[in-house]
Amino acid sequence: MITVNEALDHLFALAPAMPRETVPLLQARGRVMIEDAVARRSQPPFAASAMDGYGVAAGAAQPGQSFDVIGEASAGHGFAGVVGPAQSVRIFTGAPVPEGVGHVVLQEDCSRDGARLTITGTPGEGTNIRPAGGDFHEGDRLGAPRRLTPADLALLASMNVAEVPVSRKPVVALISTGDELVMPGETPGPDQIIASNTFGLHALIEEAGATARLLPIASDNAASLATAFELAQGADVVVTIGGASVGDHDIVARVAEEIGMERAFYKIAMRPGKPLMAGRLGEAVMIGLPGNPVSAMVCGHLFLLPVLRAMMGLPASPAPRINAVLGADVGANGPREHYMRARLSGGVVTPFDRQDSSFLSILSDANALLVRPISDGPRKSGETVEVVPLSRES
Ligand SMILES: Nc1nc2c(c(=O)[nH]1)N[C@H]1C(S)=C(S)[C@@H](COP(=O)(O)OP(=O)(O)OC[C@H]3O[C@@H](n4cnc5c(N)ncnc54)[C@H](O)[C@@H]3O)O[C@H]1N2
Numbered sequence: 536m537i538t539v540n541e542a543l544d545h546l547f548a549l550a551p552a553m554p555r556e557t558v559p560l561l562q563a564r565g566r567v568m569i570e571d572a573v574a575r576r577s578q579p580p581f582a583a584s585a586m587d588g589y590g591v592a593a594g595a596a597q598p599g600q601s602f603d604v605i606g607e608a609s610a611g612h613g614f615a616g617v618v619g620p621a622q623s624v625r626i627f628t629g630a631p632v633p634e635g636v637g638h639v640v641l642q643e644d645c646s647r648d649g650a651r652l653t654i655t656g657t658p659g660e661g662t663n664i665r666p667a668g669g670d671f672h673e674g675d676r677l678g679a680p681r682r683l684t685p686a687d688l689a690l691l692a693s694m695n696v697a698e699v700p701v702s703r704k705p706v707v708a709l710i711s712t713g714d715e716l717v718m719p720g721e722t723p724g725p726d727q728i729i730a731s732n733t734f735g736l737h738a739l740i741e742e743a744g745a746t747a748r749l750l751p752i753a754s755d756n757a758a759s760l761a762t763a764f765e766l767a768q769g770a771d772v773v774v775t776i777g778g779a780s781v782g783d784h785d786i787v788a789r790v791a792e793e794i795g796m797e798r799a800f801y802k803i804a805m806r807p808g809k810p811l812m813a814g815r816l817g818e819a820v821m822i823g824l825p826g827n828p829v830s831a832m833v834c835g836h837l838f839l840l841p842v843l844r845a846m847m848g849l850p851a852s853p854a855p856r857i858n859a860v861l862g863a864d865v866g867a868n869g870p871r872e873h874y875m876r877a878r879l880s881g882g883v884v885t886p887f888d889r890q891d892s893s894f895l896s897i898l899s900d901a902n903a904l905l906v907r908p909i910s911d912g913p914r915k916s917g918e919t920v921e922v923v924p925l926s927r928e929s
């Protein structure tokens with residue numbers, strides 16, 4: 536059996552890179568920008584007032600000083616004249632600062648009588664003026680590759696960049712297999728259960744910025760599975776769920792190979808997730824996930840997400856790990872790397888007692904996977920361990 540990292544390397548080698556496309560900002564959320572964006576203007580483009588108040592000459596903002604108010608500057612409407620040492624302008628937040636003004640005094644620190652202004656408070660040291668280019672300058676770059684966040688989109692808009700080059704979203708076909716499965720909302724027969732990890736994986740894929748295509752459940756026979764593979768044509772990644780193990784009805788590997796899948800690996804030294812398989816299927820990469828619901832989801836985090844990220848142009852790297860302090864004693868680990876469902880809180884990670892790879896209630900409570908290396912000895916509470924965060928602490 537190969538290791539988790541060896542399996543990941545195989546998958547990165549199999550994964551096709553997505554072509555480039557250009558999208559307007561409103562469609563760019565969560566997309567991977569694959570070329571640097573260059574600011575087409577500076578921000579602010581002019582020295583701008585940060586407050587509502589009165590603009591006076593630098594050094595003139597002293598308690599008791601009086602000025603003639605000679606005009607007004609507001610956002611979108613500058614004051615064209617020059618402001619002399621005994622003069623001031625009414626000015627509002629965002630307005631271009633007129634020539635001659637070096638300080639904006641807050642209106643709370645002033646009293647006004649007609650065209651006469653007197654500083655009644657004590658203006659602070661700060662000038663309340665934002666210098667031109669204080670945020671960024673024309674020509675500054677937002678580096679790629681990066682998955683665009685809401686903040687990035689606001690920055691790009693501010694740079695006057697209206698559309699961005701991104702990688703096309705990978706299309707992932709999801710095939711659940713098994714005579715026992717029905718869809719949520721349907722009425723299962725006495726020996727049937729509801730397809731579940733299919734929906735978790737769908738959400739993981741969409742959250743990663745790819746497109747998930749849920750195909751009809753395939754029955755445990757070659758014809759049904761072959762039909763599902765046909766329906767998956769055109770996808771960049773074909774993911775099967777279940778039928779990966781050694782039972783008489785576990786036919787995914789055989790049927791996939793019959794239709795031309797070139798196997799890269801089968802079985803990894805990992806728990807849960809041992810019967811994972813992968814290979815090339817035409818232009819696509821095929822990933823055969825184990826059916827146990829938690830196994831499929833853990834493999835989704837550890838393999839599918841890194842592969843999708845790499846396909847979209849992000850660095851080919853494993854699921855991020857952090858260090859945490861162990862919150863309970865744990866026994867020795869066996870010959871497979873164990874990803875224990877755990878709760879991470881305040882830097883302390885505590886594995887759940889029940890680690891059955893079919894218990895979704897435990898996975899739902901977990902927000903991290905505690906990584907137990909192959910043949911790791913027993914560990915005491917308080918030792919430092921590695922953790923793969925699954926979601927934010929809550
Ligand atoms: N003799 C052996 N038996 C098993 C081994 C082994 O090494 N030797 N490995 C075990 C491990 S580990 C796993 S993991 C499972 C994986 O089996 P399959 O990938 O063949 O999955 P199935 O048998 O089809 O299903 C397993 C389990 O999961 C349920 N399932 C399947 N798909 C879904 C779905 N989409 N949603 C919800 N539940 C699903 C299915 O009903 C089964 O209960 O094999 C062990 N056996």
Ligand code: MOO
Nearest residue numbers: 807808809830892
């Ligand atoms: O690897 Mo299986 O995924 O342990 O349950």
